[in-house]
Amino acid sequence: MASIKPCNRDILSAIQHKIDHKTKPLGALGGLEEIALQVALIQQTDTPHLTKPSMVVFAADHGIAREGVSAFPQEVTVQMVQNFLHGGAAINVFCKQHDIELHIVDAGVNADLPKYPNLIQKPVGKGTASFLSGKAMSLEACGQALKSGEEVTLKISQSGSNIIGFGEMGIGNTSSASILTSMLCRLPLRDCVGKGTGLNESQWQKKVDVLQEALDFHQLSPESDSIDILTTFGGFEIAMMAGAMMKAAELGMVVLVDGFIATSAFLVAHALQPAILDYAIFCHVSEEPGHKKALDFLKAKPILHLNMRLGEGTGAAVAYPVIQSAVNFLNEMASFEEAGVSEKDEVKPV
Numbered sequence: 001m002a003s004i005k006p007c008n009r010d011i012l013s014a015i016q017h018k019i020d021h022k023t024k025p026l027g028a029l030g031g032l033e034e035i036a037l038q039v040a041l042i043q044q045t046d047t048p049h050l051t052k053p054s055m056v057v058f059a060a061d062h063g064i065a066r067e068g069v070s071a072f073p074q075e076v077t078v079q080m081v082q083n084f085l086h087g088g089a090a091i092n093v094f095c096k097q098h099d100i101e102l103h104i105v106d107a108g109v110n111a112d113l114p115k116y117p118n119l120i121q122k123p124v125g126k127g128t129a130s131f132l133s134g135k136a137m138s139l140e141a142c143g144q145a146l147k148s149g150e151e152v153t154l155k156i157s158q159s160g161s162n163i164i165g166f167g168e169m170g171i172g173n174t175s176s177a178s179i180l181t182s183m184l185c186r187l188p189l190r191d192c193v194g195k196g197t198g199l200n201e202s203q204w205q206k207k208v209d210v211l212q213e214a215l216d217f218h219q220l221s222p223e224s225d226s227i228d229i230l231t232t233f234g235g236f237e238i239a240m241m242a243g244a245m246m247k248a249a250e251l252g253m254v255v256l257v258d259g260f261i262a263t264s265a266f267l268v269a270h271a272l273q274p275a276i277l278d279y280a281i282f283c284h285v286s287e288e289p290g291h292k293k294a295l296d297f298l299k300a301k302p303i304l305h306l307n308m309r310l311g312e313g314t315g316a317a318v319a320y321p322v323i324q325s326a327v328n329f330l331n332e333m334a335s336f337e338e339a340g341v342s343e344k345d346e347v348k349p350v
């Protein structure tokens with residue numbers, strides 16, 4: 001498994017000095033300053049650059065989808081994968097807009113997909129088992145998913161990308177994310193269950209009941225091994241995303257975390273390798289109530305608050321230009337010295 005080192009902070013004060021001496025009042029670029037500092041620390045330079053931004057959407061099916069926990073049937077997963085491959089989904093639009101290279105990974109959808117140029121085929125199975133009455137996947141399948149995720153990231157990194165976003169598609173996967181969030185953040189289940197693709201109140205209550213039944217059946221606790229929690233309640237795309245995220249951090253890439261489901265994969269990665277936090281930028285806060293709680297647990301400050309609840313990596317793609325702006329001001333904005341004004345004499349507050 002990947003081994004992630006915390007970012008070396010020896011150059012932190014030099015980067016902070018560079019940020020503080022730009023031609024602006026101290027701290028006036030707010031969150032952009034924090035992002036610039038973080039990217040500079042990840043790349044260990046005061047002139048960071050973003051190269052070949054990439055997005056990986058991991059898709060897989062979920063046995064739990066057959067228990068009435070989603071507003072949509074399982075078949076929508078493969079239909080959306082085809083939509084991604086034909087360029088018609090929201091994530092296609094935003095990646096195209098920002099020149100982000102989009103890769104789709106079959107992590108285990110319930111169909112045989114033909115070859116496509118941007119389809120990476122790494123299926124672990126034809127969907128997980130329902131975790132209502134058994135584990136979602138075997139330990140071997142989980143290991144295979146984690147390893148495949150690492151391979152996907154390694155290949156993308158070798159193509160010259162140093163910033164990578166993670167998204168997903170899998171009908172029923174907010175159910176996995178809810179339980180993972182509840183367990184890994186030690187929160188009551190109800191607080192982590194949302195309406196997913198659009199359940200009404202009674203359907204939401206049924207989702208809570210099904211997930212509680214699964215929790216009661218398995219009798220795991222937050223102290224349980226995180227791999228055990230992942231194999232029991234996870235999905236192939238969630239496990240693969242966790243492996244891919246860990247590898248990205250190990251390689252010193254900037255990791256863009258999308259919404260509720262991507263964050264649940266991040267929680268698994270974080271439980272295994274806490275230093276991954278140094279490499280992660282949390283791109284938005286989803287409407288799913290468990291997402292805000294997971295971000296609070298991680299003490300993460302998301303960039304965007306747009307009430308989105310789609311997944312696919314859309315929040316990460318939409319946030320990308322903000323990160324680019326952070327890097328650009330650090331590289332291109334003049335300092336007081338360069339602008340020929342003395343900070344002390346002329347631009348001090350009166």
Ligand SMILES: Cc1cc2ncn([C@H]3O[C@H](COP(=O)(O)O)[C@@H](O)[C@H]3O)c2cc1C
Nearest residue numbers: 070072168169170171172173174196197311
């Ligand atoms: C057309 C369509 C496109 C999507 N794109 C992402 N999701 C999102 O919704 C699903 C999770 O919600 P739940 O747990 O309620 O099934 C995931 O596939 C997620 O990526 C979609 C869902 C639908 C229906």
Ligand SMILES: O=C(O)c1cccnc1
Nearest residue numbers: 259260261286309310311
């Ligand atoms: O935030 C997400 O990732 C999300 C929310 C609802 C449905 N699908 C994904």
